Amino acid sequence: MKAFARAAGRTVVAAAAFAAVSASAQADTWRYAFEEAMDDVQGKFAQKFKEEVEKNSDHTVKLFPFGTLGESADIMEQARAGILQFVDQSPGFTGSMIPEAQVFFVPYLMPTEPEVVNTFFSESEAINEDFEDLYEEKGLELLKMFPEGEVAMTTKEKVTSPEDLNGVKFRTMTNPLLVESYDAFGATPTPLPWGEVFGALQTDIIQGQENPVFWVWSTKMYEVTDYITFAGHNIFTTAVMANNDFFEGLPEAEQEMVEDAIDVAFDYILEYQEGLTEKSLEQIKEAKPSINIVHLTEEQREPFKQAAAQVEERFIEMTGESGKAILEQLKEDLAEAREAVAAN
Numbered sequence: 032m033k034a035f036a037r038a039a040g041r042t043v044v045a046a047a048a049f050a051a052v053s054a055s056a057q058a059d060t061w062r063y064a065f066e067e068a069m070d071d072v073q074g075k076f077a078q079k080f081k082e083e084v085e086k087n088s089d090h091t092v093k094l095f096p097f098g099t100l101g102e103s104a105d106i107m108e109q110a111r112a113g114i115l116q117f118v119d120q121s122p123g124f125t126g127s128m129i130p131e132a133q134v135f136f137v138p139y140l141m142p143t144e145p146e147v148v149n150t151f152f153s154e155s156e157a158i159n160e161d162f163e164d165l166y167e168e169k170g171l172e173l174l175k176m177f178p179e180g181e182v183a184m185t186t187k188e189k190v191t192s193p194e195d196l197n198g199v200k201f202r203t204m205t206n207p208l209l210v211e212s213y214d215a216f217g218a219t220p221t222p223l224p225w226g227e228v229f230g231a232l233q234t235d236i237i238q239g240q241e242n243p244v245f246w247v248w249s250t251k252m253y254e255v256t257d258y259i260t261f262a263g264h265n266i267f268t269t270a271v272m273a274n275n276d277f278f279e280g281l282p283e284a285e286q287e288m289v290e291d292a293i294d295v296a297f298d299y300i301l302e303y304q305e306g307l308t309e310k311s312l313e314q315i316k317e318a319k320p321s322i323n324i325v326h327l328t329e330e331q332r333e334p335f336k337q338a339a340a341q342v343e344e345r346f347i348e349m350t351g352e353s354g355k356a357i358l359e360q361l362k363e364d365l366a367e368a369r370e371a372v373a374a375n
C-alpha cells in the first residue's frame with residue numbers, strides 16, 4: 032500500500048513536472064502592436080524582435096502596425112488587459128497615465144547628437160531602473176526605451192521665433208506637459224491622436240505639428256506643411272513593454288530569451304537610424320522641391336530655450352518628489368553619457 036502510494040505520488044510529481052515543461056515548451060502566438068507602419072522605426076524594431084524570438088523559441092510573434100488595432104491609446108488598453116503581450120507606446124502618449132514619463136518633454140533636456148543619445152539610452156539608470164518600477168505599477172514590464180531621431184516642427188508658415196507661433200494651432204501628442212511646452216513656445220497647443228493629424232492639417236484645423244523627419248517623410252506631412260524647422264529642442268523617445276502578468280508567468284529562460292531579443296533589436300535599431308534623418312530630408316526635397324528646411328541659429332533658439340525653464344518647473348509641479356528624482360537622475364545620466372562620448 033505504502034509502495035503504491037509512493038509510486039502514485041511519483042506519478043503525480045512526474046505528471047506535474049511534465050505539465051510545467053510542456054507549458055513552457057508550448058508554442059504560443061504572441062501579439063505585439065506598435066504605433067507606426069512596418070517599415071518605420073518601431074516596425075523595424077518589432078520585426079527584428081520577432082525574428083530573434085522565432086529563431087530562439089517555438090513561439091510566433093504576430094505584429095500589428097498602426098491602424099490595425101486602433102490608436103496608441105487603444106493598443107495600450109489591449110496590452111494592459113492582456114489581449115496583447117507586447118506594445119510599443121511612446122511617452123508622448125503614456126505621459127497621461129505615467130506623469131513622470133513626461134520628463135522627455137522638457138525642452139532642451141535631451142541631447143540631439145546621435146552618439147550621446149545612443150550612449151544615454153544604453154546606460155541610463157533612470158531609464159533602465161527607475162522607469163521600470165513606474166511602468167510595473169501600471170501592470171507593464173518595461174523592456175526598452177529607444178530614440179527615434181530629432182524632432183522638427185512642420186508648419187504652414189515660417190517659424191524663427193516664438194512670436195511666429197502666435198495664433199498657430201499646433202498639434203501635440205496627448206500629454207499635458209507637451210501642451211505646456213507649446214504654450215510656452217507661443218503657440219495654441221492642440222493635443223490629437225495621430226490618426227487625425229493629416230486631415231486636420233489639410234483642412235487647416237491645425238497649422239503645425241512636430242515629429243522626427245523619417246516620420247514626416249513616411250506619413251507625407253510635407254504635403255500639408257511647407258516649413259520644416261529644427262530648433263534642437265527634443266528627440267522622439269519610444270518604449271516597448273510587455274503585459275506584466277504575461278511576462279512574470281514566463282519561465283525564467285523565456286524571460287531571458289525575450290530580453291536578449293529586445294537587446295538585439297535595440298542595437299539593430301540604433302544602427303538602422305544612422306543617416307536616416309538626412310536620407311529622409313533628401314527624399315522630401317525630391318518629392319517637394321519647394322519645401323523650406325530651416326535650422327534655427329543659436330540666437331534664434333535662445334527664446335525657445337528660455338521658455339523651457341517654465342516647462343521644467345511645471346513638470347515638477349505635476350509630478351512632485353517622484354518626478355523630481357527622475358529628472359535629477361536623468362540629468363546625471365545625461366552628463367555621464369556626454370562625458371563618455373567626449374572621452375572616446
Ligand code: 6CS
Pocket residue numbers: 066067103121179204224225241242243246267
Ligand atoms: O506623433 C505621433 O503621434 C507619432 N509619431 C511617431 C514618430 N511615431 C508614432 C506616433 O504616433
